[in-house]
Amino acid sequence: MNMLVYLFAMVLEAGGGARLDAFMNAMALSKAGLADGEFWQLLTYQFAHSPVDLFHLAFNMLFLWIFGSALEDRMGHVNFVIFLVMGGGVAGLAHTLTSIAPVIGASGAVCAATGGFIVLFPRARIRILLFFFLIGVYMIPAMWVVAFQVIVDMVGWFNPQGAVAYSAHLAGYAYGFLLAVLLVATGIVKSDEFDLLFLMKQRRRRAAYRRVVNETGSTSRLNQSPDSKPIPVLTETDQDPEEATLRSKVIRLIRHDRMEEAQVAFRDLMSSHPRAVLPESTQLEIANRLQSQGDREAAAGAYERFLDAYPSSRQAPEVRLLLASLLIRFLERPEDAKPLLEEALPDLKSDGHRALARRLLEDTNQESMS
Numbered sequence: 001m002n003m004l005v006y007l008f009a010m011v012l013e014a015g016g017g018a019r020l021d022a023f024m025n026a027m028a029l030s031k032a033g034l035a036d037g038e039f040w041q042l043l044t045y046q047f048a049h050s051p052v053d054l055f056h057l058a059f060n061m062l063f064l065w066i067f068g069s070a071l072e073d074r075m076g077h078v079n080f081v082i083f084l085v086m087g088g089g090v091a092g093l094a095h096t097l098t099s100i101a102p103v104i105g106a107s108g109a110v111c112a113a114t115g116g117f118i119v120l121f122p123r124a125r126i127r128i129l130l131f132f133f134l135i136g137v138y139m140i141p142a143m144w145v146v147a148f149q150v151i152v153d154m155v156g157w158f159n160p161q162g163a164v165a166y167s168a169h170l171a172g173y174a175y176g177f178l179l180a181v182l183l184v185a186t187g188i189v190k191s192d193e194f195d196l197l198f199l200m201k202q203r204r205r206r207a208a209y210r211r212v213v214n215e216t217g218s219t220s221r222l223n224q225s226p227d228s229k230p231i232p233v234l235t236e237t238d239q240d241p242e243e244a245t246l247r248s249k250v251i252r253l254i255r256h257d258r259m260e261e262a263q264v265a266f267r268d269l270m271s272s273h274p275r276a277v278l279p280e281s282t283q284l285e286i287a288n289r290l291q292s293q294g295d296r297e298a299a300a301g302a303y304e305r306f307l308d309a310y311p312s313s314r315q316a317p318e319v320r321l322l323l324a325s326l327l328i329r330f331l332e333r334p335e336d337a338k339p340l341l342e343e344a345l346p347d348l349k350s351d352g353h354r355a356l357a358r359r360l361l362e363d364t365n366q367e368s369m370s
Contacts (some may be wrong), residue, residue, distance in 0.1 A: 002064075002106055006057055020051040028102040029092045046088040048104035059174050060106045066126060067110070067117040067142075074120050074189060087175050089110020093173030108168040111149075115176025117182065118146055122196045127319040147172075201363065202329070243273045251282055266290075267298060277309040284315060285329040291322075307340075320344035321357055334364040 009023040017105035018026075030047035060062050072080040091108020117124070124142040150173055157166040183189040184197050191198050246269040266286050277283055287302035290351035301322040307316060321344045324337035341361040348354045 002047055002049065002057060003062060006049055009051075023049050024048040024104055025102070029096065029326045030102040031100050033098040033102075034096055042089040042092050043085065045104050046106050046109050049106070050104070056105060060110050064106065064110045064113060068113040070121055070124070071113050071116050075183075080142065083116065083176075083179065084113060086108045086118075087179075090175040091165075091168040091172040094265050095168040098167040099165070102166060103165045105165070107165065108172040111153075111169045111172030111200065112176035112179075114146055114149065115173040115178075116180035117176075117178035118143065119177055119196045120189070120192055122199060130187065139264075157240055172269045243269070243276050246273070247276060247278060250278060250286065254282055254285060262286060263289055263295075266302070270298070270301060275305075277305045280306070280310045280313060283309065284319070287319075288350065291326065296326055300326050300331060317344045317347035317349075318353065321348065321353055322362060326356075328360060338364045 009018075009020050010017055012023060013020045027041070027044040027048035027311075029041040037188045049060070064240060068084070069078070071083075088106065088109030088213040091111065092103065095103050095108070095160055122139060122143060125139045126145060127139055128145070129137050137361075140337055151174075152167040152172070153166045156164055157170060160166060180189070181197065184191050202290050246265060250265045250269060253259070253265055263286065278286065283302065283306045287299050289305060290302055291299035300323060303319055303326070306313075306319060307323070310316065313319070320340040322343070324340040327337040327340075327359045338361065341357050341364070345357045345361070348357060
């Protein structure tokens with residue numbers, strides 16, 4: 001539409017009609033025009049571009065293509081057009097509040113698309129052609145490009161030079177960002193693992209998870225209770241001899257504080273005997289160690305075996321909460337975490353743990369509904 005309007009104006013001028021500059025000026029937005037009730041200018045100015053500088057149109061369309069196409073895929077064609085035109089209108093109003101000079105161009109709408117893009121694709125990278133010191137094509141985070149644009153416009157707003165509508169640009173960024181956040185938060189635009197709100201939720205989960213680990217203690221607080229019996233070395237004759245040997249090996253290594261070797265031996269035990277379980281405190285110790293070493297899958301399996309074998313343990317509520325945090329944060333298994341949270345919630349003693357369990361349960365319910 002922008003390019004067709006410009007082409008139509010050029011053809012009109014070539015045919016002896018209105019001059020190109022007069023055509024564009026007629027579509028401009030001004031404070032005086034709004035005062036006279038010419039509200040249609042809020043729309044028309046977005047499709048008018050400088051009659052003496054074709055780069056004005058070219059750069060707007062380039063940035064609209066870079067940031068707008070991905071946004072359109074997420075929002076849909078009609079919703080994207082509405083989002084874009086409203087953004088241009090808000091940007092235009094912001095300009096008229098700070099300047100009496102007429103304004104033309106799609107820059108405000110494009111800035112709105114840029115702000116929305118950062119909400120829906122904060123980790124995206126874009127390809128740029130660089131002609132500064134190092135010449136070549138590079139992939140850089142889109143966030144850097146947008147941050148650079150915003151900084152330039154902020155500097156221009158405080159120290160205006162030339163005929164650039166900096167206030168319209170800044171209003172466009174703010175509108176696009178805030179409306180995109182609202183659309184995702186209300187579910188009008190479905191959240192996914194790429195958007196800013198999901199990343200913020202994941203960050204809160206990580207912080208909550210770290211609090212749980214710190215409050216429960218990495219291995220000592222979720223460990224052998226004071227009245228527990230010493231760790232035995234099992235030699236029951238009715239067990240599979242290989243399983244008994246591997247179990248005893250793990251226990252001996254833990255007793256001698258050779259935890260790295262114990263973890264290797266435990267993985268071997270789980271690989272050959274998936275349903276094997278160690279004594280209560282030992283099973284929990286090895287699960288905690290695996291978790292602290294970052295082996296989330298193995299740690300989750302060890303916690304699950306602990307709960308299967310010792311569901312009435314005094315440590316079981318906290319273990320269920322810790323396992324649920326692992327499943328949600330690292331393993332993308334919220335459906336498995338929900339029953340753990342529901343079972344743990346009534347028995348958790350710490351107010352902080354109960355609050356965390358409720359928050360995680362609420363998150364899993366929201367994800368289930370979405």
